[in-house]
Amino acid sequence: MAEPMPVCLLRLEDENHGLEDYQRGVPxxxxxxxxxxxxxxxxxxxxxxxxxxxKTVFISGIGCSSRFPHYMNAYGFHGIHGRALPVAEGLKMIxxxxxxxxxxxxxxxxxxxxxxxxxxxxxxxxxxxxxHDNQIYGLTKMQASxxxxxxxxxxxxxxxxxxxxxxxxxxxxxxxxxxxxxQGVDWIPEIxxxxxxxxxxxxxxxxxxxxxxCPEYLPEAFDPWVKDPARTLLLTxxxxxxxxxxxxxxxxxxxxxxxxxxDRAREIASMSDPIPVGVLYRNRDVPRYEDTRDTKRYTPDAxxxxxxxxxxxxxxxxxx
Amino acid sequence: xxxxxxDHTPRDREVPAGKPAVTLDEHIVEVVSDSxxxxxxxxxxxxxxxxxxxxxxxxxxxxxxxxxxxxRSIAGASGSRVRFASHPVTNVGDYADLVVxxxxxxxxxxxxxxxxxPGCIIVLESKWRTDPHPGIAASYxxxxxxxxxxxxxxxxxxMEQECLKYVADPRRGKNMFALGLLCSIYSLxxxxxxxxVAFAFAKKDASVIGANVRLLEAxxxxxxxxxxxxxxxxxxxxxxxxxxxxxxIALGLGVxxxxxxxxxxxxxxxxxxxxxxxxxxxxxxxxxxxxxxxEIAACCFAIGASYxxxxxxTITSGPGYSLKQEAIGLAVMAEIPLVxxxxxxxxxxxxxxxxxxxxxxxxxCFGSHGDAPKVVMAAATIEDCxxxxxxxxxxAELFNMVVVVLSDANLATAQQPFPRPRFDEAWPAAPTDxxxxxxxxxxxxxxxxxxxxxxxxxGQPGGMYCLTGLAHxxxxxxxxxxxxxxxxxxxxxxKLAALQKTLKTPPVYGDEExxxxxxxxxxxxxxxxxxxxxxxxxxxxVSSMHMKFLQPxxxxxKEALRRFKKVMTVENSWCDRxxxxxxxxxxxRFSNLAWLMRxxxxxxxxxxxxxxxxxxxxxxxxxxxxxxLQ
Numbered sequence: 001m002a003e004p005m006p007v008c009l010l011r012l013e014d015e016n017h018g019l020e021d022y023q024r025g026v027p028x029x030x031x032x033x034x035x036x037x038x039x040x041x042x043x044x045x046x047x048x049x050x051x052x053x054x055k056t057v058f059i060s061g062i063g064c065s066s067r068f069p070h071y072m073n074a075y076g077f078h079g080i081h082g083r084a085l086p087v088a089e090g091l092k093m094i095x096x097x098x099x100x101x102x103x104x105x106x107x108x109x110x111x112x113x114x115x116x117x118x119x120x121x122x123x124x125x126x127x128x129x130x131x132h133d134n135q136i137y138g139l140t141k142m143q144a145s146x147x148x149x150x151x152x153x154x155x156x157x158x159x160x161x162x163x164x165x166x167x168x169x170x171x172x173x174x175x176x177x178x179x180x181x182x183q184g185v186d187w188i189p190e191i192x193x194x195x196x197x198x199x200x201x202x203x204x205x206x207x208x209x210x211x212x213x214c215p216e217y218l219p220e221a222f223d224p225w226v227k228d229p230a231r232t233l234l235l236t237x238x239x240x241x242x243x244x245x246x247x248x249x250x251x252x253x254x255x256x257x258x259x260x261x262x263d264r265a266r267e268i269a270s271m272s273d274p275i276p277v278g279v280l281y282r283n284r285d286v287p288r289y290e291d292t293r294d295t296k297r298y299t300p301d302a303x304x305x306x307x308x309x310x311x312x313x314x315x316x317x318x319x320x
Numbered sequence: 321x322x323x324x325x326x327d328h329t330p331r332d333r334e335v336p337a338g339k340p341a342v343t344l345d346e347h348i349v350e351v352v353s354d355s356x357x358x359x360x361x362x363x364x365x366x367x368x369x370x371x372x373x374x375x376x377x378x379x380x381x382x383x384x385x386x387x388x389x390x391x392r393s394i395a396g397a398s399g400s401r402v403r404f405a406s407h408p409v410t411n412v413g414d415y416a417d418l419v420v421x422x423x424x425x426x427x428x429x430x431x432x433x434x435x436x437x438p439g440c441i442i443v444l445e446s447k448w449r450t451d452p453h454p455g456i457a458a459s460y461x462x463x464x465x466x467x468x469x470x471x472x473x474x475x476x477x478x479m480e481q482e483c484l485k486y487v488a489d490p491r492r493g494k495n496m497f498a499l500g501l502l503c504s505i506y507s508l509x510x511x512x513x514x515x516x517v518a519f520a521f522a523k524k525d526a527s528v529i530g531a532n533v534r535l536l537e538a539x540x541x542x543x544x545x546x547x548x549x550x551x552x553x554x555x556x557x558x559x560x561x562x563x564x565x566x567x568x569i570a571l572g573l574g575v576x577x578x579x580x581x582x583x584x585x586x587x588x589x590x591x592x593x594x595x596x597x598x599x600x601x602x603x604x605x606x607x608x609x610x611x612x613x614x615e616i617a618a619c620c621f622a623i624g625a626s627y628x629x630x631x632x633x634t635i636t637s638g639p640g641y642s643l644k645q646e647a648i649g650l651a652v653m654a655e656i657p658l659v660x661x662x663x664x665x666x667x668x669x670x671x672x673x674x675x676x677x678x679x680x681x682x683x684x685c686f687g688s689h690g691d692a693p694k695v696v697m698a699a700a701t702i703e704d705c706x707x708x709x710x711x712x713x714x715x716a717e718l719f720n721m722v723v724v725v726l727s728d729a730n731l732a733t734a735q736q737p738f739p740r741p742r743f744d745e746a747w748p749a750a751p752t753d754x755x756x757x758x759x760x761x762x763x764x765x766x767x768x769x770x771x772x773x774x775x776x777x778x779g780q781p782g783g784m785y786c787l788t789g790l791a792h793x794x795x796x797x798x799x800x801x802x803x804x805x806x807x808x809x810x811x812x813x814x815k816l817a818a819l820q821k822t823l824k825t826p827p828v829y830g831d832e833e834x835x836x837x838x839x840x841x842x843x844x845x846x847x848x849x850x851x852x853x854x855x856x857x858x859x860x861x862v863s864s865m866h867m868k869f870l871q872p873x874x875x876x877x878k879e880a881l882r883r884f885k886k887v888m889t890v891e892n893s894w895c896d897r898x899x900x901x902x903x904x905x906x907x908x909r910f911s912n913l914a915w916l917m918r919x920x921x922x923x924x925x926x927x928x929x930x931x932x933x934x935x936x937x938x939x940x941x942x943x944x945x946x947x948x949l950q
Contacts, residue, residue, distance in 0.1 A: 024786075054781045057628075069786045070798070075778040076786030077627065079620070080650050086617035090624025090632065091778070093608065094582060098628065098778055116620075119613035298581055298606035303748045306605035307577050313519075314565045315740055316372045319557035 021053060022046045024073040032219075034186030034212020035064060035132055039071055041192040042101065042130070045200055046072075056099040059088045061108040064139050064214075065132035068103035082113030085120040085129070089289075092125045096290050099200075100127040107137050110146040110166055121175040123289040124205045130196065131168055131207065134214040135221055142217040152218075168209050169269035169280060173262065179204035179286040181265065182279045186212040187226050188251075191234075191277055194241045198279060204288055211275065225275050229253070233271065235278025251277075259283075339544075341507045341552035346376075346405030348413045348437075349506075351498060352430055353422035354391045355384050355398040358495030362420075363400020364735065365516045366502050371564045371737050372512055374555035376408040378846070379566075380935065381733035382430075383590075383674040392456070397426035401435075404506075406554045410701070410846025412734070414939040416440055418505070420498050422479070423448055424463040431467070439471050441549060443501060445494070446476035475547060477501065482542055486534050496532040500539020507552045510540055561740040567705040567731030571661060572597035574709030575633055576605060577741065579748025580659065582632040584610045584621040589673040590729040591637040591663035615640035619647040623656055627787070628778050630750070631657040631716045633709070638667045638680050641687070648722055649688035650789045652812065655764070655775070657716035657723075659709070664728040664842075666933050675933030676730035678842050678892040681912035684724045685871045691809050693816045694722040696871040700845035703738035704868070705731060710747050719815045720775050726870075728892075730843040730935045757783035762794040764808070771814030816872050823869050825876030830856055830863030833883035836949055838864040839925070840890050841913050844936055848890055851941035855949075862945050867913065878921045888926040888948060889914045890941055895927045 022043045029035045046056070056074040060066035062081035069076025075098075079087050084102050092100050109117050109131050120129070136154065137143040143156040147168065151160040172181050180202045184192040192210065199206035213222055225231045229250050235257040236242055248254065253274055257264060259282035268276045296302075349366065353359035360381055367379035382399040389396035403413040415437035421427035422445045430436060448460035467474050483490035483497050496517060503513045517532045565573065571594040575583055583602065585595045599609040612618035615636060622632035636644065641662040651658040664680045666672025684696045695715055699705045705727055712723040757776055763785040765773045776783030785796040791805040792798055799805055828837070829849050840848045845866045852864045865880060867873065881887050891911040896903045910918065914927035928944050930936055 054784055055779055057778045058786075059624075070788070072786075073784060075784050076788075077624075078786055078788040078790065079623075079654075080646055080789055083616060083620045083647065086612060086620035087624035087627070089617075090582065090584065090610075090621035090626075091628045092624075093610065093621070094625040094630070094632075095628040095779060115613050116617055119617070293608055293610075295603050295606045295608050298579070298748065300579070300745050300748045302605045303576060303579060304743045304745075306601060307573065307743055309604075310573060310576070310601055311563055311740055314563040314569075316374075316558065316562045316564060316737060318559050318561060319374075 017047060017050055017053070019043055019047050022073050023071070025071055027071045028067065029064060030216050032213065032215035033064070034134060034210070034214070035068070037186040037189055037192060038130060038132060038210055038212065039068065041189060041196050042072070044193050045197045048197060049200060051099050055097065056101070057091060058101045058103065059084045059091070060103040061113060062139070063105035063108045063137070065103050065105035066108060082108050082111070083116065084108065085113065085116040088127050089120065089123060089125055092127060093290055093293070096126070102127055102129040104129065104131055106131065106133045106135060106145045106147040106168075110168055118171075118175055121172055121205055121207070122177045124177045124179050124286050125289050126203050126205070128196065128199045128206045129208065131209040132212055133168065133209050134212045134218060135165070136214050136218045138214050138217060167269065170266065172207050173266050173269050173281060177286050178207075178281060179283050180206040180279075181269070181281045182206075182208045183275070183277055184208060184210045185222070185225070185232070185275065185277055186210060187222070188232075188247070188277065190247060191241060191243060194243075195279065198241070198282075202282060203284070204286055231274045233268070233274040233276045235268065235276055235280065237279065239282065240279035339548065339550040341550040343552050343554065345553070346403065346407070346409070346413075347417040347506070347551065347553060348401065348403045348415065349502065350382070350399060350401045350416045350419040350430060350435070351495075352382060352397045352399035352419065352426045353495070354396055354426060355387065355389050357398070357422050357491060359399035359422065359498075361520060362495040362499045362502075363402055365499055365520050367400070367402040367404065367735055368564055369503070369508050369512045369516050370402065370404040370506070370553075370555070371562070371735075372516075373509060374557040375404045375406065375553055377402060377404045377564075377736065378409045378412055379403075379735040380412050380730065383733070385672070385674050392423050392425040394425055394429040394432065397429040399426070404553060406556075410736070411850060411938060412847075412935045414937045418443070420501065421445065422494065424460050428463060436472070439473060442467060442472050442474045444474055444476050445479045447478060447480050449476070475549070477542070482538060483535060486538055487531055493532060493535045496535040497539035500536040500541070501543045501547075503536070504540045504543035505547065505549055505551060507550060510537070513540070558737070562737040563740045564735055564737045565702065566733050566735045567699065567702050567727055568594040568663065568733070569597045570702050570705035571635065571709060571727065572601070574706040576602060576607065577706070577743065577747050578710040578713040579630065580633050580709070580713050581607050581630050582610060582622060582625040583607070584612050584618040584625070584632065584634050585636065586612050586615045586618045586640060588615070588637045588640045590665055590732045591635050591640070591661065593732065594635050594661070594663070615643040616647060619644040619660070623647060623651050623658055626651070626658050627656050631659060631713045633659040633661065633713075635661040635663070637663050637665050637673075639670065641680060641683065645688045648694065649690065649692045651722045652688065652692040652694055653789050654787045655720040655773070655812070657720050657775075659712045659716055659723050659725065661725045661727065663732050664726060666931070672933045674729060676728050676843065676892060676935055677931055677933065678728060678844070678912065679894070679931070680726060681841070681870060681893060682915060684726055685916065691813065693813050694724055694871070695719070695816070695819060695869075696724045696726065697869050698726040698842040698867070699731060700842055700866055700868065701738070702731060702734060702736045706741060715819065719772065719819055721815060726842060728843050734843075754780055756781045763787075763796045764792065764794045766794065766807075766811035769814075770818035771811035772818065820872035820874065823872065823874035825874050825880065826865050826867055828863050828865050828880055831861065832863070832880070834861030834863050835885045836862045836945065837881060837884035837887045838862065838890055838941075838945060839867065839887060839913065839917065840864065841867040841870060844890060844892065847936050847938040847941055850938035851945060854938065854942045855945045860945070860949055862949065870913070870916065873916075873920060878923070881917075881921055881923050881925075886926070886948060887923055888928060889917070890936070890944065891927060891929045892931060892936060893929055894931050895929045
């Protein structure tokens with residue numbers, strides 16, 4: 001008879017997930033696409049948090065960014081354009097035990113899905129939402145997006161984009177119940193990892209906008225910022241990110257920003273040059289919809305009890 | 321159907337003083353007022369008392385589209401119609417025998433809509449005769465004279481003047497005074513009236529209930545002393561307990577009983593009342609009504625919940641149903657169980673939000689782009705509204721499909737007693753197996769014969785896959801090859817056929833063969849069967865059949881159709897009329913069900929429809945049948 005394996009060893013084997021435990025397939029994004037950087041950061045966060053893959057769901061809409069769930073070894077839900085958030089809300093409502101990530105793009109979130117985005121902030125359900133913002137429609141091949149800078153020439157705006165760009169940071173910070181807003185960039189992977197990690201740890205709707213390069217249609221969009229570290233404003237705080245000495249040496253333009261200070265957060269959100277990077281806002285005290293609306297999970301007894309009670313109200317009893 | 325028997329029933333304890341009551345087989349009673357004056361509450365309460373006494377009843381609401389339409393306007397009529405009888409009734413019937421009206425303008429609305437029987441009794445608030453505004457007084461006097469002239473039996477009642485003896489604001493209490501009048505006119509048990517008032521105002525405090533009971537009693541007494549009309553419609557207490565609710569509340573009770581835990585919705589008429597009711601009671605049992613930011617979000621929220629657990633439901637009406645189409649397609653493609661309720665109203669576009677129509681059948685079957693097979697069933701009675709929720713959830717989870725349940729504005733507000741449901745523990749059963757997924761099992765391992773595959777649920781070990789709305793293979797990998805696409809479409813379609821094999825042939829009402837078969841679906845069932853019964857009583861060979869499952873349709877229907885010389889549908893969805901000059905066989909558009917059945921059964925099925933926004937009368941259908949048989 002074989003010696004049973006000690007329980008602790010079994011647990012170690014079961015629960016110690018390596019990076020490869022979160023990887024699936026070979027991403028079909030273009031070489032140099034910022035989505036790859038986000039994928040790497042999320043996989044590292046999963047490993048550092050040791051989340052159980054089967055307890056994790058990646059939900060997306062449509063667009064380049066929304067291919068994300070296909071490359072995570074977890075449950076994935078690649079749905080329809082703009083509607084990832086309400087799907088995620090329904091799922092979280094019935095299964096608060098699952099970790100929920102949402103991948104969305106600037107078209108998916110800030111154009112076709114805007115209503116859901118605004119209201120998802122109000123619900124403040126516990127999920128990590130990463131906005132892959134490359135300022136252009138990629139999958140449909142180069143149309144203006146709501147975050148395209150004014151004047152940008154695209155296939156639908158050959159004479160230059162007509163409208164001022166929408167700023168996702170100021171929008172989110174204008175909605176009641178906002179509880180976590182951060183901004184990262186694909187070219188500083190260390191901070192991207194830290195931000196997504198903080199977003200994951202935050203219990204509520206964590207919104208991380210990531211500026212990412214589209215090598216196919218807007219390869220040079222962020223060049224001035226990539227090449228000149230002084231045009232990045234690093235937001236540091238003990239309740240936000242505390243970058244490594246190596247990084248702080250490169251990115252000398254820094255501000256100690258308390259993530260609870262929403263007025264300053266809104267000012268920072270309005271900056272376009274330099275680009276702020278870090279946690280803009282975090283408030284742990286905002287109520288979560290899944291807690292506010294928590295109903296004790298159903299049992300057949302409870303259903304029968306309420307049903308009979310209700311039927312009693314409407315019943316005509318036979319003559320005695 | 322007025323079969324007045326003019327024998328004078330002997331007095332007993334239910335007929336208090338003075339007058340003998342005329343025994344009737346049935347009557348149709350309307351109460352109409354300006355919006356906000358409570359005629360609906362009066363009519364419904366009247367119906368409930370009659371039902372509790374053991375009469376057969378069917379009540380419908382008369383609803384204006386606006387919350388506060390102009391006072392004293394023809395279009396603003398708000399109220400309730402009650403058909404009650406000594407036997408069970410299945411529909412709203414033909415023409416009113418008695419109308420209680422709070423002003424002459426809303427009454428005119430009903431007269432002009434041709435809803436009154438010739439010689440109909442009218443009980444009319446008389447205060448307008450002396451209205452300080454000369455235009456109003458003149459209009460009242462004129463209308464009154466005209467109605468009397470046309471042969472209506474008009475009784476003028478100083479309702480507000482009488483109510484003022486008991487309350488400060490008679491406009492807010494005369495509906496209960498009117499209920500008292502009706503209790504006297506129809507010899508209803510006054511104690512049951514008092515109990516009903518207490519029930520209707522259960523959410524208010526005792527002083528409100530007391531004041532309304534006094535008004536009820538005052539109305540009763542006034543009628544006893546001043547009116548020379550008194551009827552009795554014999555009742556027989558049911559042997560089994562019955563419940564009296566409208567279709568929307570039945571839907572809500574059905575959702576509760578079905579074990580579905582989440583109802584996601586966005587406000588829309590006439591569906592919302594189902595969600596109102598659920599919001600009140602669902603959480604006590606652990607359920608949740610989520611009011612989403614829009615119809616699309618409501619559907620996606622339900623899909624997200626269904627994907628991770630028990631099937632969820634979204635309840636809407638036509639415009640909302642249109643908005644949900646893309647999300648419904650996703651649920652079809654990804655094989656997520658989902659129940660969608662469409663309480664139909666007049667369309668297209670905003671159409672007639674408060675009126676009944678059956679125009680959504682084809683969009684229910686074929687909505688959403690591409691080939692998106694889904695189950696479509698229609699409730700035909702209030703009782704169906706309840707049980708269809710339990711059936712829909714079961715089918716949705718067994719077949720991993722979208723089940724669309726069609727109701728309509730007629731069922732939504734109509735009340736009819738039905739046997740009290742007996743709770744079955746199987747109703748709220750847990751969803752599919754949540755144990756570890758065996759190695760090698762695929763998320764879309766379609767069975768070659770039925771198209772069925774086991775559903776994997778997030779949180780389930782070993783089942784991780786990426787669900788997608790893109791064409792996919794058995795492993796849920798995006799399918800770039802044409803064969804996988806076809807394989808998926810084929811198997812999703814097979815599921816509908818597999819379900820079809822389990823459905824029973826709908827019974828034929830009347831003989832199994834004959835000259836004419838009338839086919840219907842949804843809320844027209846009662847009116848069609850009553851019409852068929854009337855014409856059969858004239859010796860004609862007509863029968864009817866009612867379709868509960870519209871997609872797929874059960875086996876045996878074709879054989880049933882072939883046993884009749886002619887087949888026609890009667891629907892409240894538009895069909896072109898051959899007497900219009902430009903319409904002929906090459907361009908005629910058929911009603912929804914006729915389209916479906918002609919295509920499937922290759923039988924030359926005719927159709928008749930009206931889209932008047934109200935339930936079709938049995939008398940109208942009977943006339944159509946007679947013409948068709950000529």
